[in-house]
Amino acid sequence: MSAVPVQPGFDPLAEGFLADPFAAMGELPLAEQPIFFAPALGYYVVTRYADIEAVFLDPGTYSAGAAQLPLVPLVEEAGRILLAGGHKPQPSMVSLDPPAHTRLRRPTARAFTPRRVAEMEPRIQATDDALLDAVDPAAPFDLVAALTFPLPATIVFSFMGVPEDDWPRLRAWCGSRASLAWGRPAPEEQVEHARNMAAYRGYLRDLVAAKAGARTDDFAGALLAIHDEDPEQLSHEEIASILFSLSFAGHETTNYLIGNLVRRLLEDRARWERVVADPALIASAVDETLRYDTSVPVWRRITRRAATLGGVDLPEGAKLFLWLAASGRDASVFPEPERFDLDRSNARRSLAFGKGIHYCVGASLGKLEARLAIAGLARRFPDLRLVEGQEIPFHPNISFRGPLELWVRAA
Numbered sequence: 001m002s003a004v005p006v007q008p009g010f011d012p013l014a015e016g017f018l019a020d021p022f023a024a025m026g027e028l029p030l031a032e033q034p035i036f037f038a039p040a041l042g043y044y045v046v047t048r049y050a051d052i053e054a055v056f057l058d059p060g061t062y063s064a065g066a067a068q069l070p071l072v073p074l075v076e077e078a079g080r081i082l083l084a085g086g087h088k089p090q091p092s093m094v095s096l097d098p099p100a101h102t103r104l105r106r107p108t109a110r111a112f113t114p115r116r117v118a119e120m121e122p123r124i125q126a127t128d129d130a131l132l133d134a135v136d137p138a139a140p141f142d143l144v145a146a147l148t149f150p151l152p153a154t155i156v157f158s159f160m161g162v163p164e165d166d167w168p169r170l171r172a173w174c175g176s177r178a179s180l181a182w183g184r185p186a187p188e189e190q191v192e193h194a195r196n197m198a199a200y201r202g203y204l205r206d207l208v209a210a211k212a213g214a215r216t217d218d219f220a221g222a223l224l225a226i227h228d229e230d231p232e233q234l235s236h237e238e239i240a241s242i243l244f245s246l247s248f249a250g251h252e253t254t255n256y257l258i259g260n261l262v263r264r265l266l267e268d269r270a271r272w273e274r275v276v277a278d279p280a281l282i283a284s285a286v287d288e289t290l291r292y293d294t295s296v297p298v299w300r301r302i303t304r305r306a307a308t309l310g311g312v313d314l315p316e317g318a319k320l321f322l323w324l325a326a327s328g329r330d331a332s333v334f335p336e337p338e339r340f341d342l343d344r345s346n347a348r349r350s351l352a353f354g355k356g357i358h359y360c361v362g363a364s365l366g367k368l369e370a371r372l373a374i375a376g377l378a379r380r381f382p383d384l385r386l387v388e389g390q391e392i393p394f395h396p397n398i399s400f401r402g403p404l405e406l407w408v409r410a411a
């Protein structure tokens with residue numbers, strides 16, 4: 001049996017790691033130890049592209065059950081509040097294995113049609129324009145507050161059919177969700193987050209009930225139409241669960257993607273100037289950012305049985321920390337991986353959206369939002385630059401990463 005290397009110092013929630021995970025990555029002997037055990041987390045860290053891809057493509061061996069597990073065990077009271085609020089340890093689609101996963105994924109894919117995404121384009125454009133109109137270009141501004149946060153929130157909530165007055169509540173609940181499953185909250189914070197989760201789930205159940213009585217032409221309405229065809233196929237409770245998936249997945253992921261994208265383009269003037277001169281490069285810039293500095297750097301799985309991965313023996317129940325950000329820097333797939341390269345021909349191969357049965361439902365919507373955001377910025381503010389000397393803050397969690405603030409100036 002091959003011994004698994006151990007990295008006792010690996011802690012992705014440490015301050016230095018949160019500020020610069022790529023520096024921490026560079027200090028690890030990943031060439032010799034592409035899979036190692038991190039006792040601080042109790043997870044096996046998997047870093048090579050081929051190994052992560054193999055995990056995604058083998059749901060029979062690697063269960064999605066760990067995808068949203070709290071990273072730290074929850075105190076009893078928080079656990080009790082969650083269960084009473086209908087929030088189980090495998091709370092939604094992305095944590096479920098077939099056949100439960102298929103029951104939710106199939107109607108989601110049916111309702112999330114390319115037509116519905118394409119129809120969002122004028123709304124994304126209009127939202128983007130309105131947000132940028134509100135910017136005062138004479139003073140430095142925080143691009144996250146001005147654009148990258150409100151744009152995807154507006155789009156996903158209106159796509160789902162959530163009334164605008166309720167958006168602030170939903171945003172706040174999403175913050176609790178990130179901390180609870182992917183962060184390391186203190187016990188009293190856990191209880192507060194658990195209460196928020198129960199309120200969040202209750203809200204979505206009520207929303208489905210209200211929409212069942214008064215139909216609307218949106219994603220929730222499309223799911224209710226599937227329920228009407230055959231109530232056995234998709235229950236109201238399941239529709240609320242799908243909305244729970246989307247309200248979060250379509251929000252911070254894209255906010256952070258746009259933030260990372262702007263940061264990476266502006267930190268090297270030549271990149272930004274190329275994109276301004278040739279907007280056809282924007283699509284490549286989005287793909288290259290997803291490879292080089294993705295907004296979902298880590299995803300998780302758990303073994304259903306003993307398995308061998310990349311020459312390492314894993315026991316049954318082994319929790320895997322799939323380091324997607326490291327797979328984007330795998331030189332065997334992406335030559336000169338440390339170089340941000342707008343001309344890279346295979347950036348689209350990155351595993352940023354996963355692969356296989358859980359492949360991100362919203363990949364095309366997220367990328368469309370990012371492209372339109374950059375196009376709008378490049379058109380209006382060709383001289384955009386980063387405010388010098390700023391320290392970019394990040395939310396303390398393992399799976400969602402992008403600037404919480406990004407200060408720029410338009411001239």
Ligand code: HEM
Nearest residue numbers: 093094249250253254296353354355358359360361362366
């Ligand atoms: C743009 C940045 C985004 C990134 C980097 C991203 C990334 C991911 C990843 C890594 C997964 C898990 C894949 C797996 O387990 O194999 C996932 C799943 C998912 N994503 Fe995204 N996502 C993004 C945007 C969106 C948007 C805009 C939506 C919806 C509006 C969305 C909805 C979902 C859903 C519903 C799932 C669960 C699919 C399933 O379990 O079958 N995502 N995403």
